[in-house]
Amino acid sequence: MGEACMKKVFALLMMALLTLGLAACGDSESGGGDGASSGKKTLTVWSFTDELEPAIETFKEKFDVEVELTIVPIEDYPTRLRPVLESGQGAPDIFTGELAFIKDWIEQGYWETLNQEPYNVDDIEDDYIDYVFELGRNSNGEVKALSWQTTPGGIFYRRSIAQEVFGTDDLAEIGEMFSTRESMLEAGDQLKEAGYRLFPDEGAIRWFAQGQDPQPWVNEDNELNMTEGRLNYFDYAKELREKDLTAFAPEWSPSWFAAMDGPINYNAGWDEVAEEAETEVEVFSYALPTWGLHSVLKENVEETAGDWAVTSGPNPYYWGGTWLGMYSQSENKDLAWEFIKMMTHDEEFLTDWAMETGDVLSYLPVTDKIKDEFSEDFLDGQNNYTFFLEEAQKINPDTVTRYDQQLDSMFGTVVSEYVEGVKTKDEAIAEFYNLVNSSYPDIITPDEQ
Amino acid sequence: MMQSKLNKYGYLFILPFFAVFLTFTVYPIVLTFYYSFTSYSGFGDAAFIGMENYQRLISDDYFWEAFYNTIYIWGINFGFQLGIALLLALLFSDIRLKMKGLSFFRAAFYLPNLITIASVALLFGILLGWHHGTINHLLLDLGLINEPINWLNNPTTARWSVALIGAWMWFGNTFIILMAGISGISNDYFEAALIDGANRLQMFTKITLPLLKPIMLYVLITSLIGGLQIFDLPMLLTDGRGSPQGSLNTMVLYLYNQAFKFNNYGYAAAIAYGLFIITVCFSLITFKAMYRKSVKGE
Numbered sequence: 001m002g003e004a005c006m007k008k009v010f011a012l013l014m015m016a017l018l019t020l021g022l023a024a025c026g027d028s029e030s031g032g033g034d035g036a037s038s039g040k041k042t043l044t045v046w047s048f049t050d051e052l053e054p055a056i057e058t059f060k061e062k063f064d065v066e067v068e069l070t071i072v073p074i075e076d077y078p079t080r081l082r083p084v085l086e087s088g089q090g091a092p093d094i095f096t097g098e099l100a101f102i103k104d105w106i107e108q109g110y111w112e113t114l115n116q117e118p119y120n121v122d123d124i125e126d127d128y129i130d131y132v133f134e135l136g137r138n139s140n141g142e143v144k145a146l147s148w149q150t151t152p153g154g155i156f157y158r159r160s161i162a163q164e165v166f167g168t169d170d171l172a173e174i175g176e177m178f179s180t181r182e183s184m185l186e187a188g189d190q191l192k193e194a195g196y197r198l199f200p201d202e203g204a205i206r207w208f209a210q211g212q213d214p215q216p217w218v219n220e221d222n223e224l225n226m227t228e229g230r231l232n233y234f235d236y237a238k239e240l241r242e243k244d245l246t247a248f249a250p251e252w253s254p255s256w257f258a259a260m261d262g263p264i265n266y267n268a269g270w271d272e273v274a275e276e277a278e279t280e281v282e283v284f285s286y287a288l289p290t291w292g293l294h295s296v297l298k299e300n301v302e303e304t305a306g307d308w309a310v311t312s313g314p315n316p317y318y319w320g321g322t323w324l325g326m327y328s329q330s331e332n333k334d335l336a337w338e339f340i341k342m343m344t345h346d347e348e349f350l351t352d353w354a355m356e357t358g359d360v361l362s363y364l365p366v367t368d369k370i371k372d373e374f375s376e377d378f379l380d381g382q383n384n385y386t387f388f389l390e391e392a393q394k395i396n397p398d399t400v401t402r403y404d405q406q407l408d409s410m411f412g413t414v415v416s417e418y419v420e421g422v423k424t425k426d427e428a429i430a431e432f433y434n435l436v437n438s439s440y441p442d443i444i445t446p447d448e449q
Numbered sequence: 450m451m452q453s454k455l456n457k458y459g460y461l462f463i464l465p466f467f468a469v470f471l472t473f474t475v476y477p478i479v480l481t482f483y484y485s486f487t488s489y490s491g492f493g494d495a496a497f498i499g500m501e502n503y504q505r506l507i508s509d510d511y512f513w514e515a516f517y518n519t520i521y522i523w524g525i526n527f528g529f530q531l532g533i534a535l536l537l538a539l540l541f542s543d544i545r546l547k548m549k550g551l552s553f554f555r556a557a558f559y560l561p562n563l564i565t566i567a568s569v570a571l572l573f574g575i576l577l578g579w580h581h582g583t584i585n586h587l588l589l590d591l592g593l594i595n596e597p598i599n600w601l602n603n604p605t606t607a608r609w610s611v612a613l614i615g616a617w618m619w620f621g622n623t624f625i626i627l628m629a630g631i632s633g634i635s636n637d638y639f640e641a642a643l644i645d646g647a648n649r650l651q652m653f654t655k656i657t658l659p660l661l662k663p664i665m666l667y668v669l670i671t672s673l674i675g676g677l678q679i680f681d682l683p684m685l686l687t688d689g690r691g692s693p694q695g696s697l698n699t700m701v702l703y704l705y706n707q708a709f710k711f712n713n714y715g716y717a718a719a720i721a722y723g724l725f726i727i728t729v730c731f732s733l734i735t736f737k738a739m740y741r742k743s744v745k746g747e
């Protein structure tokens with residue numbers, strides 16, 4: 001009796017579960033169907049961050065459409081996106097590209113060419129920061145992607161420390177100290193004497209590895225450019241280590257973040273402790289781009305808010321950036337183009353966007369109107385917007401190649417091997433050529449020339 | 450008639466497995482083999498270049514460095530993993546000690562295996578830091594070292610770090626397998642040995658070890674196959690390209706970088722087949738060696 005009853009209960013339970021499952025299926029189907037029957041068009045977007053979300057909300061209201069945003073983490077983004085674009089199955093109408101791989105992607109046929117009918121973006125070329133527009137252009141002169149933002153970098157420094165050590169926190173005067181790699185080291189010496197460290201870690205100077213005369217890593221003949229500036233960088237990095245000018249807090253590590261907000265613990269050796277008990281260090285400056293202010297500094301700082309300022313380093317540089325293009329096989333090109341238009345040259349929308357996010361825009365008609373209004377409390381009232389726009393104008397797009405991210409990383413590795421003393425400069429350079437040959441057999445390194 | 454009808458249903462039932470297996474396992478394996486003879490870069494068409502990738506593989510210093518690193522790291526890892534697991538298994542299975550709380554310890558030992566590798570890497574990244582690391586802080590305070598050691602920046606300490614973290618993560622798993630093996634050995638042997646006056650060491654070397662051989666072979670081969678594919682810790686602990694000085698450049702990491710960082714898909718496919726051949730060779734050698742010994746022993 002008991003067992004039979006149990007069986008019945010079990011059967012009922014299973015039936016209930018099955019019906020529930022079916023109902024759930026039915027729901028989602030009818031949900032999808034409703035969208036279609038109401039006649040709303042759906043735009044699909046793939047990206048690697050959620051930064052487009054507010055823009056998508058605006059777009060939905062403005063055009064009365066549905067937008068599906070798929071966010072894929074940056075590590076998987078190229079590998080997930082590529083097969084979809086190759087096959088066209090479930091491909092998005094719009095997808096974004098990051099600086100790290102944009103040079104590869106614009107050479108493929110995945111993005112629609114935008115400097116042709118009906119888009120004709122060449123007509124508005126002069127409205128953009130030069131390097132931002134040029135990075136979307138491939139070797140055949142076709143513009144494949146646009147960006148609404150520009151991401152030049154600067155050196156963020158602590159005003160109070162500048163006052164204490166240099167007697168001034170003036171932007172121009174500190175900028176002068178950072179204007180060459182040599183004068184930057186001198187400033188580092190002074191900071192060290194006063195008990196501060198110039199940078200959180202040695203990686204911070206990699207942006208200034210090229211020196212005053214930046215050249216692309218690889219020239220038109222596919223030869224590696226080992227310039228004087230890059231060769232000197234070895235010695236410069238070594239000096240930074242030997243003089244002990246950094247706090248050894250590696251980028252993105254907890255201590256790197258902690259050092260933004262005040263002194264951090266420091267494992268000094270016993271020798272040093274014997275001389276002068278230094279178990280804490282405080283960092284003077286960080287090399288960060290536009291987004292570093294909002295997404296890094298502001299997010300991790302409480303105590304030192306308002307004590308910062310930003311000025312230029314030995315050479316202009318930029319770090320990151322998101323570009324936007326439409327899939328060449330998309331069936332929704334009209335709508336996709338509307339979205340790109342809104343994101344990249346809709347004055348009203350971009351004005352709101354800049355005011356809300358503080359994003360430094362690449363579209364000059366808007367920045368010209370709004371740049372003077374900015375005053376950043378975090379930087380004690382400094383207008384960082386104007387500063388970054390000026391830095392952005394100095395950037396030369398011709399020095400960007402598709403190899404930059406990986407070559408910069410390999411170069412950093414061999415430089416630190418030289419700095420550590422495990423390799424001589426010649427050995428380190430030879431190792432660099434080996435690494436380049438192994439990773440990119442097509443590049444001709446100086447030892448093969 | 451009846452017979453054939455039954456057979457048909459049988460095929461129907463195994464069809465889903467084979468459909469999935471053919472699509473997601475066999476097809477990629479065959480395709481990879483094809484790509485290993487091309488210069489496929491991930492975009493567009495793949496140009497056929499014959500044996501070029503394999504010739505390059507054989508003379509590629511970075512690949513053999515990766516092979517050496519992989520074996521180095523796996524060797525230390527396996528030694529510690531098996532050593533600790535065996536010691537614990539003996540403690541817990543000793544009939545005179547009658548250790549309590551086996552199920553608790555079994556879970557506790559296994560726990561590191563359940564943490565995602567990214568968290569493990571982050572945790573040890575902080576512990577092993579140079580000027581801000583916890584371990585250096587501790588050693589300095591205890592006066593054991595005079596200046597902080599840059600653990601992850603020296604080839605030897607970096608390899609040992611990866612190997613020992615791996616051992617910490619996997620010894621629980623090995624422990625459980627060994628425990629299962631030991632509890633499969635009849636207590637009669639131990640009781641008889643006890644009566645004959647055998648000591649612990651004799652019981653271990655004359656009874657436990659020989660009877661545990663099949664299990665040890667299983668542990669060895671699974672660990673070897675897993676160890677040859679070590680990737681995640683070296684990838685996450687340093688710069689992802691095998692720093693310091695290429696000492697954490699393992700075979701699969703090298704494959705990954707060639708494919709997904711440098712877009713040399715064709716060459717990466719050749720590395721994959723190189724790795725496959727090496728794995729098969731190692732498994733055969735291990736199997737042969739263990740099998741012959743056990744035949745001799747009997």
